[in-house]
Every structure is written in C-alpha cells, then in structure tokens.
Amino acid sequence: MSETAFAMTDGRVSFEGKPVLRGINLTVSSGEVVALLGANGSGKSTLVRSLLGLTPLSGGRTLIYGAAPARFRDWWRIGYVPQRLQVGGGVPATVREVVASGRIARQRRLRRTSAADRAAVADALEAVRLSDRAGDPVQSLSGGQQQRVLIARALAGEPDTYVMDEPTAGVDAETQQLLADTLAGLVLGGKTVVLVVHELGPLEPIITRGVLIREGVVAHDGPPPRPEGECARPGHDHQHPHATESVAGPLTGWQGDPR
Ligand SMILES: Nc1ncnc2c1ncn2[C@@H]1O[C@H](COP(=O)(O)OP(=O)(O)OP(=O)(O)O)[C@@H](O)[C@H]1O
Secondary structure, X not given: OOOEEEEEEEEEEEEOOXXXXXXXXXXXXXXXXXXXEOOOOOOHHHHHHHHOOOOOOXXXXXXXXXXXXXXXXXXXXXXXXXXXXXXXXXXXXXXXXXXXXXXXXXXXXXXXXXHHHHHHHHXXXXXXXXXXXXXXXXXXXXXXXXXXXXXXXXXXXOOOEEEEEOXXXXXXXXXXXXXXXXXXXXXXXXXXXXXXXXXXXXXXXXOOEEEEEEOOEEEEEEOOOOOXXXXXXXXXXXXXXXXXXXXXXXXXXXXXXXX
16 A cells, blocks of 8 residues: 655645645655646745645644654655755865765664765765765855755655755756656655656656646646647547647646646
C-alpha cells in the first residue's frame, strides 16, 4: 500500500491579515511526481513551506508521513530545495560542506560521518557535475551553480521525498536536462517529488500530476499540462478543444485540461 507523504486539509495562511492560502486540500502519495503551477504570487512557495511546517498554518491542518510538522521526527525522509541559496551567507562554506549538510538529519541517527556519508556526498556532487568545484567557497559560484549545490544537498540526504521550489530557475538547458535525468532515475526507484515550476521543460515526461494554484486555492488537480505538439504524437487521443492547450511556454495561464 502506498504511503501518504503529505496531506493538507483546508490549509490556510495569512500574512499581516492578508489571506495567501485560502483552504488548500492536497494529498501526495508515495511515488507521485507533482508539479505545483500558477502565476507569480499565487501562493506556491507558501504552500511548499507550509507543507514542510516552515510556515505555520493559520487554519486547517497538514501532515508529513502522518505526523503534524511539529511532531514529525524523520526529517531525513524529506529533501528540500528552497528557492534560493540560504546557506553560507557570511560563513565561508565550501560547496562540499554545503552538500554534506544534507546528511545531517541522517547523521543524527548514525551519530558520526561514515563512508556512506562521504560516498553520498561524492555521488550528489557528481550528479550535478560540481565535483571539480567541491573545495570552492559556495559564494564564488554563479547563481545557477549555487542552485545545483542546493539540489546536490537534497540528493546527498537520500530522502524518500523531494520538495523543490523552482529547481530549474536560472539554470541552463543542459543542467535542466541533467536534473530531469537525475529525477527520472529517483522516480524509477520509487521516490516522491513535489516541485514548483514555471515551465515543465525537460521535466515534462516524469510529471504525473499538475496542481494549479490560483489566488491561494487549488484551481485544477489532475493530469499535467501537455506541451505543444502533443497532438502530433502517435497515439494522442484527440478529444479536447485546442483552446485550452497553450502550455509549451510559461504555465501561469494554464487552465487545466478538460476532463
Ligand atoms: N513572509 C511573508 N510575509 C508577507 N507576505 C508574504 C510572505 N511570503 C509570501 N508573502 C506574500 O504571499 C503571496 C504569495 O507568495 P508566494 O511566494 O507563496 O507566491 P508564489 O506563487 O510562490 O510566487 P512566485 O511564482 O513569484 O515565486 C505574495 O503576495 C507574497 O508577497
């Protein structure tokens, strides 16, 4: 039986009295690859942060593997890639040190750095093609490279579920493909992925579900948007009006496929 990674019921968040999440119902089961889509400011990052308990709900409830965030203990099961690099600020951390910090939740259980930790860090650096920059200060990397460091940090933790807030933002096409290939391998291994994206791009083949957030509510939850050219693919079942199919570019206008 598949586990439930996240279960939010009537989730609400307000900032300074302004409602940002206005009653979100969202359940993510193990093995799903869910894309959170929506316009700037629709509440995607707030939803991600509240799913993880980083932004407290002002109403409703949310569970991580069946536990309220404050009671959840198995943080090694979650790999979070925030929107921007939030580590190393003012502290001269190297790329390897930042990536190795992704092992901390596991090390607490194992108590000391092991060969497995070192191997996981090396593999993660290799997966994002940053092995040759491992000893460099993370601040000396470009924005796109720093994004790859954050992805490697999540990979190093070998979590069950990845939560990624715009992992492809500011990342070149080659690295986007690298991330897509890496995630495809993880998904084949049964991992769960929740990610915020503005364009599916090379991630499109692995996305199993699209959740469109509009003004703090779920406006669509179902099949992900399809890229242009889908109708030309062999086997495409021609039953939907083309007016709703403009999704090859930014997905902010996506209305959800008709069912
Ligand atoms: N800590 C905060 N304090 C006050 N307002 C906030 C805070 N975080 C987010 N907001 C507001 O909540 C709204 C939703 O922001 P959020 O970052 O969740 O949107 P988003 O869909 O992720 O946008 P984007 O696609 O631009 O990243 C915005 O109006 C934002 O200004």
